[in-house]
Amino acid sequence: MANKRKQITEEQRRDALQYVKDHPDLTMKECADNLGIGLSTLSRFKTRAKRSEDGEPEFIGSGHYTNPVEKENARLQRELKDALEALKILKKAISILGN
Secondary structure (H helix, E strand, C coil): CCCCCCCCCHHHHHHHHHHHHHCCCCCHHHHHHHHCCCHHHHHHHHHHHHHHHHCCCCEECCCEECCHHHHHHHHHHHHHHHHHHHHHHHHHHHHHHHC
């Protein structure tokens, strides 16, 4: 038997977050129950919305970026980190062999 997951649209996500904002007297658990979604799902919506407002890169799933520029930026940062590490190793080797 296939596991059927409930698909939630972007509009439904925004509506859920608006519901939480409109009802500050309710806890997150109560809001999730009223909306018919899990608490972890609602918390994830809130976290992703906060990230996108803060300008942090938003991820879709495991390491997938929403924007190709952010993906390229992350790749270049990893490449720079690797190059700096290689430079550090070479400097250490030169100091050892120079003596």
